[in-house]
Amino acid sequence: MTDATGQLTVVVADDDEDIRSLIVIAVRKAKLTLLADLPEGISALAAVREHKPDIVLLDVNMPGLTGLEVASAIRADPELAPSMVFILSASVDDTAVAAGFAAGADAYMTKPFSPNTLAAQLTALIASTASGPTTDLPAPPAP
Amino acid sequence: MNPFSALFRRFVFIDNPSPVVKQLPTSLAFLGALIIVLALPDLAITDPTAAISGIVGMVLATLLAVTFSISAPLTRLALLIPFIDLFAIGLLRMGTGGSLSLFGSLVILPVVWIANQPERRYIALAGIGTALALSLPFTLGAMVPQSSADWLRFTITPIVFSVAAAIINEMSRQAAGRVKAIHELAEERDVMLRGAVDYAERLSENEDRLRAADRLTRSVLDAVTEQSVIGADVTGLIDVWNPGAEKMLGLSATQVLGRRYVHEFHVDQELLARSAELNYPPGETVLNPGFSALVETARLGTAEVRQWTYVRADSTTLTVEVAVTRRVDEQGSTVGYIFVATDVTQALEVSRLKDEFVGLISHELRTPLSSILGYLELMRDDEENPLSDEQVQYLGVAERNAHRLLRLVGDLLFTAQVGSSTFSLDTTVLEIGPIVRASVESAKLTAAAAGVDINVTIPDKAISVLGDAQRLGQACDNLISNAIKFTPRGGKVSVNVGIVDSRVVITITDTGMGIPEDELDQLFARFFRASTATRAAVPGVGLGLSITKAIIVAHHGELDVESEVGVGTAFIVRLPLNAPVAV
Numbered sequence: 001m002t003d004a005t006g007q008l009t010v011v012v013a014d015d016d017e018d019i020r021s022l023i024v025i026a027v028r029k030a031k032l033t034l035l036a037d038l039p040e041g042i043s044a045l046a047a048v049r050e051h052k053p054d055i056v057l058l059d060v061n062m063p064g065l066t067g068l069e070v071a072s073a074i075r076a077d078p079e080l081a082p083s084m085v086f087i088l089s090a091s092v093d094d095t096a097v098a099a100g101f102a103a104g105a106d107a108y109m110t111k112p113f114s115p116n117t118l119a120a121q122l123t124a125l126i127a128s129t130a131s132g133p134t135t136d137l138p139a140p141p142a143p
Numbered sequence: 144m145n146p147f148s149a150l151f152r153r154f155v156f157i158d159n160p161s162p163v164v165k166q167l168p169t170s171l172a173f174l175g176a177l178i179i180v181l182a183l184p185d186l187a188i189t190d191p192t193a194a195i196s197g198i199v200g201m202v203l204a205t206l207l208a209v210t211f212s213i214s215a216p217l218t219r220l221a222l223l224i225p226f227i228d229l230f231a232i233g234l235l236r237m238g239t240g241g242s243l244s245l246f247g248s249l250v251i252l253p254v255v256w257i258a259n260q261p262e263r264r265y266i267a268l269a270g271i272g273t274a275l276a277l278s279l280p281f282t283l284g285a286m287v288p289q290s291s292a293d294w295l296r297f298t299i300t301p302i303v304f305s306v307a308a309a310i311i312n313e314m315s316r317q318a319a320g321r322v323k324a325i326h327e328l329a330e331e332r333d334v335m336l337r338g339a340v341d342y343a344e345r346l347s348e349n350e351d352r353l354r355a356a357d358r359l360t361r362s363v364l365d366a367v368t369e370q371s372v373i374g375a376d377v378t379g380l381i382d383v384w385n386p387g388a389e390k391m392l393g394l395s396a397t398q399v400l401g402r403r404y405v406h407e408f409h410v411d412q413e414l415l416a417r418s419a420e421l422n423y424p425p426g427e428t429v430l431n432p433g434f435s436a437l438v439e440t441a442r443l444g445t446a447e448v449r450q451w452t453y454v455r456a457d458s459t460t461l462t463v464e465v466a467v468t469r470r471v472d473e474q475g476s477t478v479g480y481i482f483v484a485t486d487v488t489q490a491l492e493v494s495r496l497k498d499e500f501v502g503l504i505s506h507e508l509r510t511p512l513s514s515i516l517g518y519l520e521l522m523r524d525d526e527e528n529p530l531s532d533e534q535v536q537y538l539g540v541a542e543r544n545a546h547r548l549l550r551l552v553g554d555l556l557f558t559a560q561v562g563s564s565t566f567s568l569d570t571t572v573l574e575i576g577p578i579v580r581a582s583v584e585s586a587k588l589t590a591a592a593a594g595v596d597i598n599v600t601i602p603d604k605a606i607s608v609l610g611d612a613q614r615l616g617q618a619c620d621n622l623i624s625n626a627i628k629f630t631p632r633g634g635k636v637s638v639n640v641g642i643v644d645s646r647v648v649i650t651i652t653d654t655g656m657g658i659p660e661d662e663l664d665q666l667f668a669r670f671f672r673a674s675t676a677t678r679a680a681v682p683g684v685g686l687g688l689s690i691t692k693a694i695i696v697a698h699h700g701e702l703d704v705e706s707e708v709g710v711g712t713a714f715i716v717r718l719p720l721n722a723p724v725a726v
Contacts, residue, residue, distance in 0.1 A: 016510055016513075016514070018511075018514040018518075019510060019513055019514055019517075022513070022514065022517040022518065022521075025521060061506075090506045090507070090509035090510050090513070091506060092553075092556065093556075093560055093566075094567050110509075111509050111510060111512075111513040112509060112512045112513035112514075112515075112516045112517065112549060113513060113517065114516070114517065114520050115517050115520060115521055116520065116524065
């Protein structure tokens with residue numbers, strides 16, 4: 001949910017501290033409020049359940065729960081339905097992208113990424129909330 | 144042959160006895176006559192000279208008979224002997240009473256010899272000889288015919304002996320004919336016997352050869368312990384099962400031969416899938432459809448190597464590469480099939496692990512690169528703390544090399560995807576011209592920096608292909624950047640697009656260092672680098688061309704190369720045309 005100033009809120013999860021910092025910078029560039037940045041999946045899911053953020057930015061390969069498992073858990077929880085899931089992954093093959101969308105991602109971006117581009121994508125995601133998923137990769141295959 | 148047999152064969156031939164054998168009855172009869180004359184006083188010698196002359200003649204004839212028998216070249220003169228005999232007997236007859244002598248009838252013996260000759264003229268000679276022998280008392284003047292009986296003896300007796308000679312001659316001729324026929328039959332029998340012996344020897348040799356071939360085949364089959372060799376008839380019933388098959392599938396030959404079918408060791412789903420590939424309609428009335436699916440390609444005359452899953456006796460499975468070939472008889476008709484299988488489980492696992500490793504490494508390298516490139520970008524774009532020109536230049540170098548590393552990681556990842564068959568295309572109908580032009584445009588800066596002139600020729604009309612724009616662009620980028628990289632300063636790179644034989648042809652030609660002819664075959668192998676490239680220290684890892692080839696092949700196209708060291712290289716890409724275009 002939005003914060004007191006009306007800005008959209010974000011929870012970030014990535015096991016690489018440097019990448020996590022880079023994502024946080026991109027979040028700020030997109031003028032979003034960071035609620036938590038966490039290094040693994042279990043605490044990330046707990047933070048999402050606690051804060052019910054507007055956007056959840058998830059890495060795929062993380063200890064505890066993977067980004068895909070966290071995304072699935074979010075999609076399985078009706079209370080978290082409004083939260084948008086943005087997956088960042090170093091996997092570029094079609095299977096990985098399809099798995100991300102199958103887990104419930106609204107957007108998918110591959111590493112390495114430009115902080116400016118990520119900020120722009122986050123802004124675009126917010127703008128297109130009602131108009132469907134966003135990705136820097138080709139559209140996912142039909143299920 | 145013992146000496147007695149040799150002597151017997153020399154003198155006593157049943158059908159053609161030697162002169163001494165023929166002479167023997169006459170000599171013995173003559174000797175008997177002499178003994179009778181000497182023993183009986185009332186049979187006195189009337190003319191001793193004639194009698195002695197007769198004895199001398201008989202001795203001479205006997206000696207000649209012995210001589211002619213010993214000396215083969217003289218045997219043809221043996222016919223003189225019976226004529227000498229005739230005169231010897233004639234003289235004995237003359238010496239023992241003339242026409243009253245008891246021994247005139249002895250002439251029958253030499254007459255038989257003479258008449259025994261094959262030609263009919265000997266009948267006449269026998270008659271004449273007899274007449275002369277019997278007329279000796281008259282012709283030598285010892286006697287004068289006294290009565291008509293003497294004349295009759297002188298004329299009738301030779302005629303009687305001539306008739307006897309004629310009968311003997313005829314019988315002899317008939318006997319000779321029979322002997323000849325027997326000889327011919329014997330010769331035929333000998334020929335047949337020799338033929339039979341030869342045939343038996345050949346059969347024996349062939350049998351030995353077959354046994355040796357069988358032993359060789361058996362020893363080869365037995366020696367193959369790491370591959371299964373299975374033979375089956377046209378219905379799939381197993382008739383060959385080597386130790387490799389026993390080891391691989393856990394059943395002995397006695398448990399399998401003539402009892403089990405080849406397709407029973409396959410996974411049903413795979414056989415059904417192959418049947419579907421071959422468009423076998425459901426309910427097709429073919430004998431053993433599973434077996435038909437296994438051998439269809441081989442049945443049509445082409446040996447096939449395909450990956451299958453074998454099911455062992457204990458129901459565990461293993462992945463095998465099976466080569467199926469047809470067995471034919473002397474007329475070329477199919478009599479069965481041979482299945483040679485190699486266990487590729489381990490090889491596949493190694494390949495999978497290798498690709499997984501490359502994929503993992505590539506994936507893990509992208510994460511630190513994310514940090515490097517992200518923070519470099521933040522530094523460059525920091526408006527609050529702007530960088531000096533020199534710092535921007537340093538940053539550019541760092542960024543360029545980080546991107547280079549990223550491309551290499553991308554290439555490794557793509558190579559792993561190709562190797563593990565997880566590489567897919569996002570195909571649409573697209574125009575090839577703009578893709579090629581974009582690659583050339585993006586390469587122009589690099590070409591200018593390298594002092595290489597680059598030009599492009601693309602027809603105005605749209606040329607469509609069915610493909611993945613990103614991958615085809617990647618292929619063009621690789622080929623054009625390669626051409627620039629391997630062309631010395633002042634050289635030229637030409638890119639041409641056209642249509643040849645209803646196919647899109649993209650040709651990238653350079654005036655670079657070229658590739659040795661003996662290396663062209665390996666050029667598209669992963670991590671291969673031409674010797675000219677390594678000598679000239681041109682940077683690279685040898686993945687670009689293998690990736691490019693994989694992309695082109697995935698588009699059902701071809702990638703060829705023509706090159707001459709010191710002159711240049713041309714890469715020719717051929718892609719299926721999506722729609723007819725008038726150029």
